[in-house]
Amino acid sequence: MAYQNIVETKELVKSYGEKNVVDGISLEIRRGECFGLLGPNGAGKTTTMKMMYGSAQIGGGEMYVLGLNVREHIREIKSRIGVVPQEDGLDPDFTVLENLLVYARYHDIAPTEAMSRAQELLKWLRLSEYAERAVETLSGGLKRRLTIARSLLNNPELVILDEPTTGLDPQARVWIWGFFRELKKQNASVVLTTHYMEEAEQMCDRLAIMDHGRILAIGTPADLIREHAGREVVEFECKAADVNYYLGRLRAAGLDHQVINDTISVLVREGQDSKAVLDLISGDRITLRRPTLNDVFLKLSGHQLRDEA
Numbered sequence: 397m398a399y400q401n402i403v404e405t406k407e408l409v410k411s412y413g414e415k416n417v418v419d420g421i422s423l424e425i426r427r428g429e430c431f432g433l434l435g436p437n438g439a440g441k442t443t444t445m446k447m448m449y450g451s452a453q454i455g456g457g458e459m460y461v462l463g464l465n466v467r468e469h470i471r472e473i474k475s476r477i478g479v480v481p482q483e484d485g486l487d488p489d490f491t492v493l494e495n496l497l498v499y500a501r502y503h504d505i506a507p508t509e510a511m512s513r514a515q516e517l518l519k520w521l522r523l524s525e526y527a528e529r530a531v532e533t534l535s536g537g538l539k540r541r542l543t544i545a546r547s548l549l550n551n552p553e554l555v556i557l558d559e560p561t562t563g564l565d566p567q568a569r570v571w572i573w574g575f576f577r578e579l580k581k582q583n584a585s586v587v588l589t590t591h592y593m594e595e596a597e598q599m600c601d602r603l604a605i606m607d608h609g610r611i612l613a614i615g616t617p618a619d620l621i622r623e624h625a626g627r628e629v630v631e632f633e634c635k636a637a638d639v640n641y642y643l644g645r646l647r648a649a650g651l652d653h654q655v656i657n658d659t660i661s662v663l664v665r666e667g668q669d670s671k672a673v674l675d676l677i678s679g680d681r682i683t684l685r686r687p688t689l690n691d692v693f694l695k696l697s698g699h700q701l702r703d704e705a
């Protein structure tokens with residue numbers, strides 16, 4: 397069936413009790429793109445995704461997945477998408493292969509087809525040697541790979557992944573990033589959530605930055621950075637008592653800046669000169685760095701993506 401956008405929402409709302417945890421989200425996710433929802437814990441990422449795959453009912457507004465209204469066609473949608481939930485949901489008593497076969501049965505995939513597809517996916521996710529292992533003996537990274545294999549059993553038109561790399565060691569994360577690149581080469585549409593800005597920057601064609609159930613900005617990582625954080629960041633530490641002095645100087649020079657504790661970050665825009673910034677400041681540990689999505693998030697939300705204060 398022809399559809400332009402793999403996911404489309406209009407003023408999507410979900411409330412628990414008095415609170416709108418998804419508070420009027422409108423977005424269009426295109427076919428074939430890897431789209432990210434980036435935001436801190438509690439931003440509403442999981443709830444938004446759960447509404448896409450029918451694990452939470454939509455509260456208000458509209459949502460279409462594969463061109464189908466989720467209010468009317470959630471069964472068909474479920475049969476044509478793959479989901480990697482935040483909690484793996486693997487059966488610890490079964491082997492790796494059995495987990496795939498049980499899931500395939502649950503999804504009405506014929507047994508012979510299920511077996512060949514399972515073998516194919518074990519190979520693709522480099523899990524063949526673990527096929528007979530009990531799931532509970534696997535590392536976190538291997539479990540996540542198995543959950544990804546499981547989500548692909550039905551040849552989904554869209555794969556939805558909720559924090560696919562959270563809690564994994566760096567090596568396992570990098571492995572999964574590499575796998576996503578392969579998946580993308582096959583023109584799969586991918587929607588993922590993450591609170592790792594590096595991941596969002598590397599993996600996503602476009603992303604929505606979320607906080608408190610709302611979208612603060614949508615765009616390609618490069619465009620978001622250019623628009624909201626600029627070209628370069630000059631960062632320096634100063635004494636708490638001097639912060640206002642420096643901020644006054646930067647403001648007078650028309651330089652955008654943000655402050656975390658005693659560290660001042662100057663957002664140098666296109667056409668501005670970072671050397672001119674150096675004339676205005678002094679202090680310890682002056683560094684020059686590339687702006688990141690964390691700078692964008694801080695700029696838009698007033699707080700940091702990672703709550704490590």
Ligand SMILES: Nc1ncnc2c1ncn2[C@@H]1O[C@H](COP(=O)(O)OP(=O)(O)O)[C@@H](O)[C@H]1O
Binds near residue numbers: 412435441443
């Ligand atoms: N089933 C639920 N009942 C009540 N509150 C919920 C439920 N699910 C999520 N929430 C609340 O909704 C907010 C958003 O949660 P969630 O979508 O899981 O955010 P994220 O995935 O971005 O961390 C949080 O404040 C969370 O506590």
Ligand SMILES: [Mg+2]
Binds near residue numbers: 441442443
């Ligand atoms: Mg979540």
